[in-house]
Amino acid sequence: xxxxxxxxxxxxxxxxxxxxxHSALVRVCHxxxxxxxxxxxxxxxxxxxxxxxxxxxxxxxxxxxxxSLSARENDNGDPTAGVTTIFGRAFNxxxxxxxxxxxxxxxxxxxxxxxxxxxxYQDLALGRRWHFFFAWILVINGLVYFANLIFRRHIxxxxxxxxxxxxxxxxxxxxxxxxxxxxxxxxxxxxLQKLAYLSVVIAFAIxxxxxLTMSPAVDAAFPWLLTLFHGRQAARAVxxxxxxxxxxxxVVHLVMVVLSGPxxxxxxxxxxxxxxxxxxx
Amino acid sequence: xxxxxxIRPAQPRLTRRRLIIGLGVGAAAAxxxxxxxxxxxxQALNILExxxxxxxxxxxxxxxxxxxxxxxxxxxxxxxxxxxNGSTDPEDPEYVALRQGGFKDWKLEVGGLVERPMKxxxxxxxxxxxxxxxTRHDCVEGWSCIGxxxxxxxxxxxxxxxxxxxARYIAFFCxxxxxxxxxxxxxxxxxxxxxxxxxxxxxxxxxMNYAPLKVEHGAPLxxxxxxxxxxxxxxxxxxxxxxxxFARISRGRGGFWEDRGYEWYxxx
Numbered sequence: 001x002x003x004x005x006x007x008x009x010x011x012x013x014x015x016x017x018x019x020x021x022h023s024a025l026v027r028v029c030h031x032x033x034x035x036x037x038x039x040x041x042x043x044x045x046x047x048x049x050x051x052x053x054x055x056x057x058x059x060x061x062x063x064x065x066x067x068s069l070s071a072r073e074n075d076n077g078d079p080t081a082g083v084t085t086i087f088g089r090a091f092n093x094x095x096x097x098x099x100x101x102x103x104x105x106x107x108x109x110x111x112x113x114x115x116x117x118x119x120x121y122q123d124l125a126l127g128r129r130w131h132f133f134f135a136w137i138l139v140i141n142g143l144v145y146f147a148n149l150i151f152r153r154h155i156x157x158x159x160x161x162x163x164x165x166x167x168x169x170x171x172x173x174x175x176x177x178x179x180x181x182x183x184x185x186x187x188x189x190x191x192l193q194k195l196a197y198l199s200v201v202i203a204f205a206i207x208x209x210x211x212l213t214m215s216p217a218v219d220a221a222f223p224w225l226l227t228l229f230h231g232r233q234a235a236r237a238v239x240x241x242x243x244x245x246x247x248x249x250x251v252v253h254l255v256m257v258v259l260s261g262p263x264x265x266x267x268x269x270x271x272x273x274x275x276x277x278x279x280x281x
Numbered sequence: 282x283x284x285x286x287x288i289r290p291a292q293p294r295l296t297r298r299r300l301i302i303g304l305g306v307g308a309a310a311a312x313x314x315x316x317x318x319x320x321x322x323x324q325a326l327n328i329l330e331x332x333x334x335x336x337x338x339x340x341x342x343x344x345x346x347x348x349x350x351x352x353x354x355x356x357x358x359x360x361x362x363x364x365x366n367g368s369t370d371p372e373d374p375e376y377v378a379l380r381q382g383g384f385k386d387w388k389l390e391v392g393g394l395v396e397r398p399m400k401x402x403x404x405x406x407x408x409x410x411x412x413x414x415x416t417r418h419d420c421v422e423g424w425s426c427i428g429x430x431x432x433x434x435x436x437x438x439x440x441x442x443x444x445x446x447x448a449r450y451i452a453f454f455c456x457x458x459x460x461x462x463x464x465x466x467x468x469x470x471x472x473x474x475x476x477x478x479x480x481x482x483x484x485x486x487x488x489m490n491y492a493p494l495k496v497e498h499g500a501p502l503x504x505x506x507x508x509x510x511x512x513x514x515x516x517x518x519x520x521x522x523x524x525x526x527f528a529r530i531s532r533g534r535g536g537f538w539e540d541r542g543y544e545w546y547x548x549x
Contacts, residue, residue: 120320125543132549215340217509
């Protein structure tokens, strides 16, 4: 989640202008969010492992979840393979999903492997403690970011206009050729950046609502949440799918950071300063 | 407010530059540090557990009028199979004997900080004002099932017994030993606050899905606290007490699962 703040030129240099790209508030929010997301993702996988299946609706369909991580066992009850089932189709995911190696090297039944979860052993109670603590920080941080988005009109930098939408095919071609903007063009987000960042803001909001819908007390206070998500189990599925979407976003985000000048990009998110490469004449 | 102090991500005394650098380094180190420091250390838990108080305060505020009801479902929504969890067939000799007698000799003992301690048979409980409800049971593990429950309203029973002014919680002591321990702390028990105890949907259920409660679901009597998670809803209840503090019961955290790290406030 970034936003180019009023892009004031700091100084002109032969290699290009240096501008303030992100306001201090956006930079702080970005890193707090990054820390929270890592903790929430890992503790979330710990919580998911307590019941590693997803169904739609109010209740769990134990016979036919649309997604499940499970282990195949031999006659002694020892896991022999990890199985990921999606809409009834089973995939062998031994070693990563369903069954993975424990500390002693033997195959154990785990939805997600120990190295991906927080804590790094099965402990639902502790996973919940981490999840809810960092969920609060994420929510407070998100409210600060959202207030900035609305009251300081930063939403304008993320909201695509008609010209932006028309330029989508062009932007896709540019991205595929790894042709990054220079000069004045680099002062603003291109349409794909706008859509990606906007989608992340919206995904976080829905993900938090879906998380709250899993709370029986919140459901009593706001029964419309159950209607909105088509039930508690559906909300659990939405929560999981949106987390997956955010992981995919982060992978693309990190790849783009590296491809388009990692030092310059990182500096702009730490100190705010971003060097604009001038267009070739 | 203490809430703000808890969650504020940065100390105002830090300079901006230091803060930014610190956060940047922190973000980079977070995945690594999760591996290298003890994520369950008492120091870490001390901080993490603060979130429970914030959640409880926020949810109590959201629930506003104390009678906000959990959603109730039509009979068609009842789950074809309701997953039994925790103890499903207690082997404790006292329970086995009662079960073999069809619970005819079973009596619920009501004591502690009440004006009129009493012992109630199933027939006595059925004579109390009752409530039938079709509700969703949410397990802390993540799954949900819908079932019909009928039972005596806990509020009616507490009014009959008369709470003493010092009473703050209701404790439920169960027949089942869920974990074998040397000091008997593996015996199931639970405590709830008075807000939930007097909630209209809080019942001592003797009937499930229009039939007498089965052993796997807690026969002869289990608690339903519909706005909290399944582990609060003690099964195989033998005795209940009004108490002012749960610190002296078992391992002191207010319930079998609470003693094992789970939140006392199980609204989320």
